Amino acid sequence: MRRTHSCGALRASDIDQTITLCGWVHHRRDHGGVIFIDLRDREGVTQVTFDGAVCSAEVHAQADRLRNEWVIEITGTVASRGDNVNPNLATGEIEVFATSLTILNQAQTPPFELDEHAKVGEEVRLRHRYLDLRRPVIQSRFLLRHRATKIIRDYFDQRGFLDIETPILCKSTPEGARDYLVPSRVHPGAFYALPQSPQLFKQLLMVGGFDRYMQIARCFRDEDLRAERQPEFTQIDIEMSFVDMDDVMAEAEGMIRSLWQEVLGVDIGPVQRMPYAEAMLRYGSDKPDLRYGMEIHELSDWAPTSGFVVFQRGVEDGGICRGFNAKGAAEALSRRQLDFLDKEFVRDYGAKGLAWIKVGNGEWQGPAARNISPEARAELAQRLDVSDGDVLFFSAGPKRVVEATLGAVRVHLGTEMLGLAQPGDWRFLWVHSAPMFEWDDEARRFVSVHHPFTSPYADNLEILTSDPGACLSQSYDLVLNGVELGGGSIRIHRPEVQEQVFRALGIGETEAEEKFGFLLDALRYGAPPHGGLAFGLDRIIMQMAGTDSIRDVIAFPKTQKASDAMSEAPGPVSDAQLKELHLLSTARND
């Protein structure tokens, strides 16, 4: 070992010791006769002092050459800082008077300052990620991630879960996200798909008798990216045999509880549960953010009597009318902001506008207010608990548009405009019993809300074919502050039920056998009842680290166009490679 200590280790108790440190030059302060170097490694920063009266002229001259990010090794004596203690450093009580200096490597001037105070754009940081990763704030996130995965593995190990790896080269299956494909050399014209999740394999592990499985698994989805979405991401994947919903939820909740307890020192308390239908009604979302109120109310029965033609027509045309009360928000919301919500914000969600009413001094102001009859107003005041200083929001029209619109406005108010969401406020919620299917207008068929292997409730089996849209699933999603951390379900373990579900999805018998034959076969050979769940590890870490981008907790993330700013992947390959894979590119090379 070259070094005796890390740069975060030395304390007053080490005074007078002769020690050796290695690290990067973090800052240098050259006073002529004395040169101070802040030496940095993963563990911290130590001040190294080159004093002309202590070290040799040669060493002092070498120290004079040092620049930021040079890699050095120093040997010297630990000394008290006396009156010059630096309270911002863990090692601030001491400094090291260097007597020898070895320059292990020089460094070009970095493209950006690694100083903790410097503001640097993400683009440059990602292009030189290896430099960005040296910054203590960044390193602390990966320390956190390491601790978390260790706790997760230990938690499941103690509870009898086996960590088993599943294939990366898989078969492409219909449904779900776009696959990343890998061409086969030995099977001309055939392709592997990278797993969107280990879903089928973990079910087969249950058929294989492993009873309890866990894996921290890499997953791949070729869809457009978001702040909380990457083309490759990591799931905490679990599956259990002979269980019902409560069993899986209890295990998953226990894991989350110990994570928050051991990493953040936070007791998350009991986790609320809410049926999907209730979440959609009260919050306009399948992942409600419970950090603020503003619950949405059904007003479809009130709308026809409201006197306001927009509300009336919305309901007459087969839609709904709902609204909510932003209590006491009148002062915080300017006319300009309300206009933005009405004329810009809600357009993204398919709404033509957003009706709002500002209540002040008993007066109801806003475009919608004058149209509402006094009687309707009185009823509304009672139903939405209206008082002075409130702002009311309404939407009328197709159900999905109204839900999406009010849900989005509510979140925008809570997190942005009114700033009601406080850091350190952890509101966990299980959203369960989602519908099995959802009608897809474009595909003109039902699609799975969860996935095609999700089991309906036993007492919903008879409507599986007669009324698929009304059939509810044994599913559960864990939501934290409006972010879906993960979800799962009890799976179908009887082949005839699985076949019925495929049929409801418009997957014919031939296609089912071709794409999922191995699963159906497996179910026929004595599959145990089973269920499981998968969490998005990156999203969990992101929440714990208090950042708002998944890229912050992935060492080498991709950009929004799914490329690597550093290695510039993906890149072209030679014609010879293509030929070997029986591929011909249709992309133009101009």
Place this chain on the structure above:
RNA sequence: GGCCUGGUAGCUCAGCUGGUUAGAGCGCCGGCCUGUCACGCCGGAGGUCGAGGGUUCAAGUCCCUUCCAGGUCGCCA
């Protein structure tokens, strides 16, 4: 695929209604400095204003196309 925001020195940004030689802070380079700790002082270098085209006497600024980055809707079983 749609919408929105941004791209000016190595970094972070300013640059008005189109008008002289495009600026600041930090960083960098040189000099000075024995108690700093985001050291300080003096001096200096550094620009394809993302790219291409257009309008104009004149474009960082206006228009069109395009590339890149980010946000978001669609999409993400």
